[in-house]
Amino acid sequence: MISIGAKKQIDAWIAKYPKDRKSSAVMQTLKIIQAENENKLSADTIQAVADYLDMPDIAVQEVATFYENYNHKKVGKYVIRFCHNISCMLNGADDLIAYLENKLGVQTDEVTPDGLISVKKVECLGACVGAPMFQINDEYFENLTFDKIDKIVDNLK
Ligand code: FES
CATH class of the missing domain: 3.40.30.10 (Glutaredoxin)
Incomplete structure (x- = not known):
C-alpha cells in the first residue's frame, strides 16, 4: 500500500521528531500518500498511514478530515x-x-x-x-x- 519511495520520504519526516513521536509526521505522511493515490485518500490509505505511524486509525482520520488540503473524493489535476x-x-x-x-x-x-x-x-x-x-x-x-x-x-x- 505504501511504496518504497513514499516510505523513504515518510521516514525522512519521522526522523525530524523524537523517536516516540512518529505521529508528528502524520500531516506530511498523508500528503505523500495522497499524492501517490490519484490525489485522494481512502479508508485503506488512512489505515495504511495509521499502521505505519503506529497511530489509531481514528486519530489519522481526524487529521485527514479536519484540514482542507486532503481530498476524500476524486479531484482534478x-x-x-x-x-x-x-x-x-x-x-x-x-x-x-x-x-x-x-x-x-x-x-x-x-x-x-x-x-x-x-x-x-x-x-x-x-x-x-x-x-x-x-x-x-x-x-x-x-x-x-x-x-x-x-x-x-x-x-x-
Ligand atoms: S481570509 Fe485569510 S486568506 Fe482569505
Whole structure:
C-alpha cells in the first residue's frame, strides 16, 4: 500500500521528531500518500498511514478530515482552493467564486469533465493581506480579479 519511495520520504519526516513521536509526521505522511493515490485518500490509505505511524486509525482520520488540503473524493489535476473567509469575502471572493464556477462549468467540489480542474471553497489560508486569493495545488495567487482569474485558469489548460 505504501511504496518504497513514499516510505523513504515518510521516514525522512519521522526522523525530524523524537523517536516516540512518529505521529508528528502524520500531516506530511498523508500528503505523500495522497499524492501517490490519484490525489485522494481512502479508508485503506488512512489505515495504511495509521499502521505505519503506529497511530489509531481514528486519530489519522481526524487529521485527514479536519484540514482542507486532503481530498476524500476524486479531484482534478489542479485543485483550486478558493478562500471565502472574512478578508477574502469582504474583497469580493463570493462574486469571483461564482465567476470561476461559471467559467469552468462546475460547482464547488466538482471536477471539470476533462478531469483537469476542481474547485473547493476553503477557510482562511493565511494570506489575508493578498485577499481575495486562492491556492492551486501548492501555489498561492493573490489580489485576484476577474481578469487575473481568466489568465491563471487559461494557463492551466
Ligand atoms: S481570509 Fe482569505 S486568506 Fe485569510
